Amino acid sequence: MSELIQHIINGLAAGTIYALVALGYTMVYGVLKLINFAHGDVMMVGVYVGYASAKQMGRATSQSFLGVCLTFLVAMAACAAIGFLIERFAYRPLREKPKLTALITAIGMSFFISYSFQVETKIGGLTLLPGAAPKAFPEIIQPTEWLVIGDRAIVLWNWQVISVLIAVALMAALQFLVFKTRFGMAMRAVSFDHRTAGLMGIPVDRVIAGTFMLGSALAAGAGILYALKDTLVQPLMGVTVGLKAFVAAVIGGIGHVPGAVVGALALGLVEEFVVGYGSSTWRDAVAFAFLIVVLLFKPEGIFGKVTAEKV
Amino acid sequence: MSEPTGLLHVDRATMQFGGLTALSDFSLDVKKGDLQGLIGPNGAGKTTAFNVMTGVYAPTSGRVVVAGEVMNGRLPHQVNRAGLARTFQNIRLFKELTALDNVKVACLADDRPPQSLFSRHRVDADRREGRFLLAHTRDAWGNYLDWWRTFLQTSGFRSDEARIEARAHHLLGVLGLSHRADELARNLPYGEQRRLEIARALATSPKVLLLDEPAAGMNTREKAELMGLITSIKNDFGLGVLLIEHDMKLVMGICEKITVLDHGETIAVGTPAEVKANPKVIEAYLGVESKELQA
Amino acid sequence: MPGILRGLLPFAVAVPVLLAVQLLTADAPFFVILSLTVGVNVVLAVSLNIINGMTGQFSIGHAGFMAVGAYIAGVVSKVLSEYGIAFLPEGVSDQLLYAISLLVGAVAAAAFGFLVGLPSLRLKGDYLAIVTLGFGEIIRVVVQNTELFGKALGLSGVPQRTTFFSCWLLVVLVVVVAWRIRRSTHGRALLAIREDEIAAEAMGVNTTAYKVRAFVVASFFAGLAGGVFAHYQSIVAPSSFTFVKSMEVVVMVVAGGLGSTTGAIVAAVFLTLLPEALRSLFLQLSGDGTMAQMVEQIRMPIYGLLLVVIMLVRPQGLFGTRELWEVGPFKRLFGEKR
Numbered sequence: 019m020s021e022l023i024q025h026i027i028n029g030l031a032a033g034t035i036y037a038l039v040a041l042g043y044t045m046v047y048g049v050l051k052l053i054n055f056a057h058g059d060v061m062m063v064g065v066y067v068g069y070a071s072a073k074q075m076g077r078a079t080s081q082s083f084l085g086v087c088l089t090f091l092v093a094m095a096a097c098a099a100i101g102f103l104i105e106r107f108a109y110r111p112l113r114e115k116p117k118l119t120a121l122i123t124a125i126g127m128s129f130f131i132s133y134s135f136q137v138e139t140k141i142g143g144l145t146l147l148p149g150a151a152p153k154a155f156p157e158i159i160q161p162t163e164w165l166v167i168g169d170r171a172i173v174l175w176n177w178q179v180i181s182v183l184i185a186v187a188l189m190a191a192l193q194f195l196v197f198k199t200r201f202g203m204a205m206r207a208v209s210f211d212h213r214t215a216g217l218m219g220i221p222v223d224r225v226i227a228g229t230f231m232l233g234s235a236l237a238a239g240a241g242i243l244y245a246l247k248d249t250l251v252q253p254l255m256g257v258t259v260g261l262k263a264f265v266a267a268v269i270g271g272i273g274h275v276p277g278a279v280v281g282a283l284a285l286g287l288v289e290e291f292v293v294g295y296g297s298s299t300w301r302d303a304v305a306f307a308f309l310i311v312v313l314l315f316k317p318e319g320i321f322g323k324v325t326a327e328k329v
Numbered sequence: 330m331s332e333p334t335g336l337l338h339v340d341r342a343t344m345q346f347g348g349l350t351a352l353s354d355f356s357l358d359v360k361k362g363d364l365q366g367l368i369g370p371n372g373a374g375k376t377t378a379f380n381v382m383t384g385v386y387a388p389t390s391g392r393v394v395v396a397g398e399v400m401n402g403r404l405p406h407q408v409n410r411a412g413l414a415r416t417f418q419n420i421r422l423f424k425e426l427t428a429l430d431n432v433k434v435a436c437l438a439d440d441r442p443p444q445s446l447f448s449r450h451r452v453d454a455d456r457r458e459g460r461f462l463l464a465h466t467r468d469a470w471g472n473y474l475d476w477w478r479t480f481l482q483t484s485g486f487r488s489d490e491a492r493i494e495a496r497a498h499h500l501l502g503v504l505g506l507s508h509r510a511d512e513l514a515r516n517l518p519y520g521e522q523r524r525l526e527i528a529r530a531l532a533t534s535p536k537v538l539l540l541d542e543p544a545a546g547m548n549t550r551e552k553a554e555l556m557g558l559i560t561s562i563k564n565d566f567g568l569g570v571l572l573i574e575h576d577m578k579l580v581m582g583i584c585e586k587i588t589v590l591d592h593g594e595t596i597a598v599g600t601p602a603e604v605k606a607n608p609k610v611i612e613a614y615l616g617v618e619s620k621e622l623q624a
Numbered sequence: 625m626p627g628i629l630r631g632l633l634p635f636a637v638a639v640p641v642l643l644a645v646q647l648l649t650a651d652a653p654f655f656v657i658l659s660l661t662v663g664v665n666v667v668l669a670v671s672l673n674i675i676n677g678m679t680g681q682f683s684i685g686h687a688g689f690m691a692v693g694a695y696i697a698g699v700v701s702k703v704l705s706e707y708g709i710a711f712l713p714e715g716v717s718d719q720l721l722y723a724i725s726l727l728v729g730a731v732a733a734a735a736f737g738f739l740v741g742l743p744s745l746r747l748k749g750d751y752l753a754i755v756t757l758g759f760g761e762i763i764r765v766v767v768q769n770t771e772l773f774g775k776a777l778g779l780s781g782v783p784q785r786t787t788f789f790s791c792w793l794l795v796v797l798v799v800v801v802a803w804r805i806r807r808s809t810h811g812r813a814l815l816a817i818r819e820d821e822i823a824a825e826a827m828g829v830n831t832t833a834y835k836v837r838a839f840v841v842a843s844f845f846a847g848l849a850g851g852v853f854a855h856y857q858s859i860v861a862p863s864s865f866t867f868v869k870s871m872e873v874v875v876m877v878v879a880g881g882l883g884s885t886t887g888a889i890v891a892a893v894f895l896t897l898l899p900e901a902l903r904s905l906f907l908q909l910s911g912d913g914t915m916a917q918m919v920e921q922i923r924m925p926i927y928g929l930l931l932v933v934i935m936l937v938r939p940q941g942l943f944g945t946r947e948l949w950e951v952g953p954f955k956r957l958f959g960e961k962r
Contacts, residue, residue, distance in 0.1 A: 053750055108932055117749060118682055119939050122878060125684075125871060126931025133924035261757075268754060303765035306758030310743075313755060317746045383826060409828040417826075423819035425883075425945055426812070434816040435827040436809075472833070476841075479808040480801055482631030486808070493809070533828045 020172050025294045026287065031178040033286025034185035035247070037279045038240030039263035040270070041192060042233030044278040047267070048209035049229045051117060055124035056104060057237060058260015059131040060097050062253060064238030065155070065245050066135070066148055068093035072156040080158045089158055093242055094235040101234030102227055110223070128257070135253035152252040155245035181243045188239055189279060192232070196275060205229055209273065258302070262289075265305045269312045271322025280320065284308075335360035336569045337413065337537045342381050342391030344374075344593075351377040353593045355391070359537050359569040364560065366580040367573045369590035370613055375573045376418055378590065379539050383415050384408035396536055398457060410453065414535035416526040418542050418573070424515040428506055428525050431514050432497040435532035447471025497532065503562065504528040520551050524558075531562065537569045538562075544576060552576065556583050581605060589613070638796040646789045656788050660856050662896045663791040664849045667798045669876040669892035670885055671845035674802060676874070677883035677945070678811060679838040680818025681744065682753040685760030686846055686873050688740075689733045691865035692763060693847025694854040695773050697729030698782040701855065705783045722785035726851040733847025734840050736763075741839030745832045760870050768862045778861030779854075786856040794852060798845045802885045805841070806947070814838055818883070868924070875927055879934055881941030890942060899923050 039061060046054045071092045072080040079085045108127055112120045138149025165174035196202035204225045207215040216222045244259060245251050262285060270281025285305060292304045312319065337359040344352040352374045359365060367375050380386045382393055384405040393400040395411040403411070414435075423431050447467050455464035478486040501507050504524040509517060517525060523543055530538060543559070544552040556579060563570050574580045580587060581601040589597040589604055591613040597604050604610055649655050668686060675683045704725060709717040740759050744752055767773045774780060805811045813834050816824035825831045854860045876895050880887025903919045934941065 053754075108936070111936055115939065119935050121682065121750065121753065122874070123932050123935040125874075126928045126935065129868075129871065129928030130925050130932065131928070133921075133928060137918075137921045137925065261761075265754075265758075268751070297769070299769050300765060303762045306761050310755055310758055310762075313747060313751060314743065317751065385822070385826075404830070405822075405825040406828050406830045409826060415826055417823065421820045421823035421826075423816050423823065425819055426815060430812055430815075433809075434812045434824065434829065472837075476805075476810060476837070479804055479810060480631075481628050482804060483628055490808070529827060 020168060021294070024172050025290050027172070027174060027178065028294075029287035029290030030283060031181055031286070032247075032290060033266075033283035034182050035240050035243050036259070036263045036266050036286055037282035038185050038188060038236050038243070039259060040267040040278040040282045041189070041275065042237045043264050043267040044270070044272055044275055045205070045229050045233045048273040048275075049205060049212070049226050050109065050113075050120075052109065052120045053124060053264065053272075054109075054230075054233075055121070055260070055264075056127040056131055057233065058256035058258075058263065059128050059135075060100050060104070060234050060256070061237035061241040061244075061259065062132065062135065062251075062256030063100055064093040064097040064234075065241040065251050065255070067096040068238070068242045068245070069153065069155055069251060072158055077156075080156055081160065086158050090239055090242060093238040097234040097238035098231035101230040105227055105230040110226075128260075132253055132257055148253065150253060152250040154249055155242075155251050157246075159246055177243075177246050181247070184239065184243065188236055192236070192275070195232075201225070201228060262305045265309045268319055269309055271319030274319070274321040274323075277319060277321035335363075336396055337382065337571070338392075338394040339378075339382060340392040340394065342378075342388040342393060344377055344381050344386055345389040351593050352381060352388075352590075355381070355590075355593075355595060357382075357571070357588060359571055361536070361567055361569050362563065363569040363571075363586065364563060364584050365569075365571050366584035366587040367571060367590065368575070368577075368580055368587060369596075372592075373590040373613075374593040375590055376541060377593070379415060379541055379573065382408075382539065383413055409533055409535070410449075412534075412536035413539065414530035414533045414537070415539040416523070416530050416541055416543060418545070420522050420526060422514040422522055422525060422529070424513070426514055427511050428501060428514055428517065428528075429494075429497050429510040431525055432500050432529050432532045433493050435529045436493045436496055447474060500528045500531050501525075503531070503565075504558065520547050523547070524555070527559075527562075531566065535568065537571065539571050539573075541573045542575065543572065544574060544579060552579055559583075634796065634800050635793075638793065642789045642792050642796075645792075646787060649788060657856070658897075658900060659788055660786060660791050660852070661900075662893055663795045664853050665873070665876065665896045666795050666889055666892040667845055667849040667852075668873045669880065669888040670798050670802050671842040671849070672873050673877045673880075673883070673885055673888040674805065674814070674842045675838050676877050677881075677885075677888070678806065678814040678818060679835060680882075681835060681838070682749065683740075683756040683839070683842075684753050684867070684870050684874055685740070685756035685758070685763075686842075687865040687867070687869035688756075688760035688763040689737060689843035689846035690850035690853065690869070691760075691767060691862070692736050692843075693726075693729035693733040693850030694860045694865070695729075695767060695779060695850075696732040697725040697847075697851030698779045698854040698860045699772065700728045701725035701783055701785070702779075702781060718783070718785060719790070722783075722790075722855060726848055726855075729851040729854075730844045730847035733850065734844040737839040737841075737843025737846075738836060740843070741836035744835040744839075757867065757870075760865070760867060764862050764865055767865075774860070776862060778859050778863075780859045782854050782858050782860060784856055784858050786852050791852050791856075794848055798848075799885060799889065801841070801845075803947070806885065810834070810837075815883070872927065875931055878931065879941050881943035881945060883945035884941070884943035884947055886947050887941055887943035 039058065042057050043054060046052060046057070068089045072085070072089045075085050075088070080089060104127060108123055109120060112123060135147050136150040137147055139145070139147035159177050159180060162176045163173055164176045164179060166172070196205060204215070204220045207218065207220055208222055208225045212222050244255075263282065266282035266285040267278045268281070269285065270277030270279070285308060288308050289301060289304050293301050316322070335358050337357065339355060339357040342352060342355045343350065355378055367378065369375055377386070381388050384400060384403050384407065387402060395408060395413050398411050400408050400411065423434060426434070447470055452464050452468045452471065455461070455467060498507065498510065501510055504527055506521060506524060506528060509521060514522065514525060523545070527540065527543060540559070544555050547555065559570060560583065562568070572580065572584065584601060587599065587601055587604045588595060589607070589610050596609045596613060597607045599607070668690060672683065672686045675681050701722060704721040707721070708714060709720060712720065736759070740756055743755050747755060768776050805814070813824065813829045816827070816829055817831050817834055821831055853864070857864070872895075876891040877888050879895065880889070880891030899919060906919055
């Protein structure tokens with residue numbers, strides 16, 4: 019029983035992180051009908067930016083409340099900028115082209131980012147690209163056990179709670195943004211029909227750019243939380259997390275914001291159970307197997323809407 | 330059960346999408362040699378009716394019967410095989426293929442020699458008599474053999490290809506497109522694209538032809554020519570034809586029987602004269618010059 | 625000339641040519657290995673082109689089919705290597721058993737192709753792409769966890785049976801098959817599905833069945849490629865069949881032109897030879913191999929960048945959807961009237 023609870027805790031904690039990344043995928047798909055394969059890699063860049071800023075601040079500063087906030091904010095800002103650039107120069111020119119073209123571009127972008135980060139590049143004393151060797155993310159939040167039940171039967175770590183809190187806060191902020199602000203309404207309009215939205219006077223380009231930046235910023239936050247959890251960071255981390263978060267978004271119904279969260283939590287739990295009660299070597303296959311099962315029964319995802327093509 | 334009333338028989342078909350009823354209690358009969366019209370204001374459900382008849386949508390209730398076989402639940406390609414062919418409101422040609430290839434694709438319908446064990450005739454006979462598993466197996470094996478004949482380029486394959494080529498050329502000729510055979514479909518002028526769609530539909534050896542606004546975008550002379558062409562095709566190939574058209578003069582002039590839809594409901598059925606005089610029809614078209622109806 | 629004999633003509637020409645090349649290059653192992661690598665990639669690209677190019681689907685897990693073929697053929701081959709066919713000389717017997725292993729591997733791959741193609745009934749475009757990706761990944765994880773396949777270290781000790789001749793005979797086979805499919809009812813049906821699936825369906829094309837068949841044919845050949853690969857690598861490791869490998873093949877098909885078999889061949893050859901050439905060049909230049917290593921590292925980001933640039937600048941790739949016989953001077957060579 020206690021093992022079950024531990025697994026549930028771990029699964030949910032992981033799930034909230036996936037959720038933050040999945041939200042980016044689902045929002046971008048909503049407005050652009052594009053699977054941004056590079057999303058996970060933008061997250062990875064954010065993690066490294068966070069790494070660099072934490073290192074710059076030095077141990078003491080980086081572990082202070084201000085330091086932690088700063089690390090997050092810098093990473094999120096950097097990712098927002100990168101997201102903007104990618105959308106502007108790689109995706110916008112292809113907006114009217116067949117979706118396949120944009121999908122291939124996205125995959126290419128993903129490879130470009132993740133693999134160029136594998137090539138260690140130093141100019142002067144400055145490390146531009148980190149290289150493939152895994153690095154330890156600075157412990158800006160010292161791991162401490164907050165709740166121990168029984169004889170370490172159930173352990174609740176501080177970073178798990180903080181992680182969930184931050185994730186929930188970000189999601190709540192997003193929810194507010196999407197449903198209570200004009201920008202959010204514009205986003206939703208563009209996701210229904212971007213041509214009509216444009217005709218109604220909505221600055222489609224800006225809305226899409228904004229959506230990208232928003233999703234990327236969330237991913238950065240998620241990435242740092244993930245780095246705190248796993249400690250080691252390496253350039254290909256974005257690929258795995260990205261794929262799983264993407265799977266979560268599809269399971270929930272791609273384009274459906276709450277669906278992404280539900281899908282991510284479900285995936286976090288399923289993964290944790292498989293690894294916990296089965297074997298950890300099957301971890302990477304779980305996400306896809308889960309996906310295929312869901313898609314076979316409900317091709318549009320749990321909350322997805324069936325979009326019929328007009329004949 | 331055989332339906333004696335003709336090639337295409339729609340029995341009170343209703344199509345509901347969630348809360349929206351796009352088509353309600355729609356019935357229609359097309360016999361060999363018929364030239365019928367389906368009209369109605371925009372959004373009346375005409376194309377939905379086509380989609381229901383051709384199997385793109387499964388009707389929420391009601392039946393579609395083609396050449397005596399009930400079509401409910403059948404996929405569009407099966408409905409096509411049963412004898413129903415269509416063109417599309419927004420031209421759906423295979424853009425990157427040549428005009429000839431566009432027609433050749435549709436010549437699938439008769440590519441196996443009739444005497445072979447796996448011929449279309451036997452498959453269709455099986456299906457008609459309810460031996461679905463046998464039909465499916467025959468079809469699958471027939472196709473499997475087809476692939477092998479293609480890989481090995483047997484003489485059977487070559488003669489099939491020659492036959493398809495000849496037939497496609499013939500159909501292009503019927504629609505006056507012989508000079509365009511090797512032109513990419515997307516390079517054809519608009520009017521010729523519409524005619525190509527008709528040629529392609531004809532290639533599937535249909536019994537009933539459903540034409541969705543075949544004259545859209547054409548000028549008066551072209552329309553008249555097209556209508557003459559459709560009538561002669563109907564007679565030469567022994568088909569029944571159902572037209573969706575917006576041009577009132579055209580429809581009234583050429584169709585023997587017209588069905589009028591509005592908001593999914595059938596508001597009138599009859600000869601052009603009867604329909605023109607029908608007050609409900611005039612009302613539905615309010616906003617349109619009534620003299621258009623009386624032309 | 626009766627049909628089937630004319631059908632076998634390309635092979636009648638290819639066999640002696642390939643045998644000749646094999647004899648001539650017997651003493652140039654570097655060339656042979658290189659040609660095998662190129663050959664395998666050509667088979668992968670041409671087969672993937674059937675799904676992605678001709679049928680217009682998006683399959684990004686092709687390495688998975690290759691893996692199935694490699695592993696199954698490898699295991700079967702190892703088992704069979706204990707035996708020999710009594711009345712045949714050893715060399716011939718070996719090759720025959722090799723052929724059988726390849727076939728078994730390819731059939732297994734085709735079976736998976738069937739399974740992966742089935743969801744195409746309900747899933748379109750992006751979704752189908754994700755399923756193919758998922759399939760590739762699942763295969764890799766399954767193999768990594770299975771004792772029989774050697775887990776993460778891979779399957780070792782696969783007898784080395786691949787020769788230049790057998791590999792390139794396979795290349796000729798897949799190219800001939802692809803060309804013949806293209807110029808037949810089936811090819812036209814596949815192209816129609818690519819162009820407009822709804823219209824194709826309305827014209828009597830059983831679109832789902834054809835999509836599945838495209839997957840089956842393509843995965844069969846990918847399986848053969850995998851088997852050939854296994855029999856010269858001798859070690860079959862899961863790291864050879866990652867998503868990256870699948871995307872490498874996608875790059876080849878896209879760069880060559882989606883739908884063009886000729887394009888796929890040209891791109892596969894070029895994109896396989898280029899990094900090798902660069903690597904040799906740098907090895908010559910700097911001797912200690914660091915620059916050569918750099919080639920390997922830079923290859924991936926360049927692939928990514930290449931994809932992006934191609935899509936932005938020339939999405940139709942090199943040949944677009946055209947084949948060699950449709951282009952200028954070659955029209956008459958291949959006797960145009962089709």
